[in-house]
């Protein structure tokens with residue numbers, strides 16, 4: 001599809017020189033061209049011909065900025081560098097993509113992009129913002145364009161596609177994308193929202209309705225590319241698209257939550273129990289949070305230390321350093337009390353869901369903060385038997401999912417949940433029937449069963465259509481789900 005889109009000036013010194021399928025832009029500065037993305041290996045000729053149409057020479061290209069390493073953005077870079085002698089910039093994190101030889105290119109950029117870089121050529125400066133998610137090293141670019149004497153801020157979101165954050169892609173053996181990327185993507189959207197953009201530059205033509213604008217460009221009284229509302233709308237749409245994927249997964253995947261880790265075999269709520277849970281086929285981990293005397297969220301269920309550690313008193317009586325001296329035992333296995341942060345640091349990257357139960361008041365803000373800091377907000381549900389704790393979580397972090405633990409749910413309980421915006425109904429497994437699950441689902445709630453003591457109850461709750469279950473024996477549940 002050579003030359004399927006005519007090259008043209010968008011605004012100021014910014015030109016489109018790509019094709020319909022693969023975008024490429026140049027900024028004509030006082031000292032040569034800055035190229036943004038290079039198209040693919042198959043569009044190099046089209047780009048060269050577009051440059052020629054606009055009166056530029058390939059030798060004018062001094063800098064090539066790559067938004068990310070996918071072949072439709074970086075594939076032409078090696079050849080274009082050869083022809084122009086330009087210096088190529090790409091984030092180090094995306095080397096793994098351009099290193100692929102299958103598409104006929106394999107190269108190392110001249111410079112690694114760093115967050116906050118200001119790349120200048122002549123009279124033009126491009127601000128580079130690390131916005132990982134679509135790939136590990138996706139960068140977004142911002143620069144000023146002067147149109148009819150007015151200065152406008154232009155911005156390109158370097159990678160807004162969410163397909164790379166779907167499980168089948170992330171789990172591909174040749175990809176193995178960390179689940180941290182989803183959290184990183186949401187943080188990137190937060191950062192991009194901070195930017196003011198008057199002219200949205202697409203890194204695919206459909207992102208900014210380029211075709212429609214192009215049609216109006218020569219007839220409309222105002223440059224149709226100038227639209228200060230478009231950027232925010234696009235980011236909101238992208239955020240919604242990502243949440244849609246996550247919600248779809250929730251609907252179709254049954255979560256096998258290891259209750260306090262694999263607590264049948266290991267000391268409960270310890271790192272040993274969590275690692276065992278993952279090894280035994282759990283797809284979720286349930287744990288409990290209380291605050292130590294010095295205010296650190298630690299993972300512990302009981303109100304007193306006695307049953308689990310043999311010590312006197314309760315978690316809040318001791319500092320973390322003191323709690324770390326205690327032993328958590330189970331059938332000869334011994335581990336230490338873990339903190340929420342230790343758990344998240346070790347497990348955040350995994351394809352697992354976390355149910356974090358608030359066991360006392362006052363930990364809400366710290367728990368929400370850690371969840372965001374470790375980027376697990378999109379695969380986490382905060383639970384409690386106390387509805388007020390969930391309300392406080394919702395007030396601090398409205399996007400976090402919450403689940404109310406209760407033996408059973410009356411109509412009033414359900415109304416209270418709706419009024420508080422709680423997402424998940426968590427009843428005892430004995431109270432989970434197909435009719436009730438259907439009713440709760442019809443109201444938009446997720447259903448997770450707990451208190452599963454034997455295999456019959458486990459089977460009944462799965463067959464009733466629950467979305468997940470907390471068990472001490474994730475291996476047995478995993479075996480049942482494989483049947």
Ligand SMILES: [Zn+2]
Nearest residue numbers: 068070159161
């Ligand atoms: Zn891409």
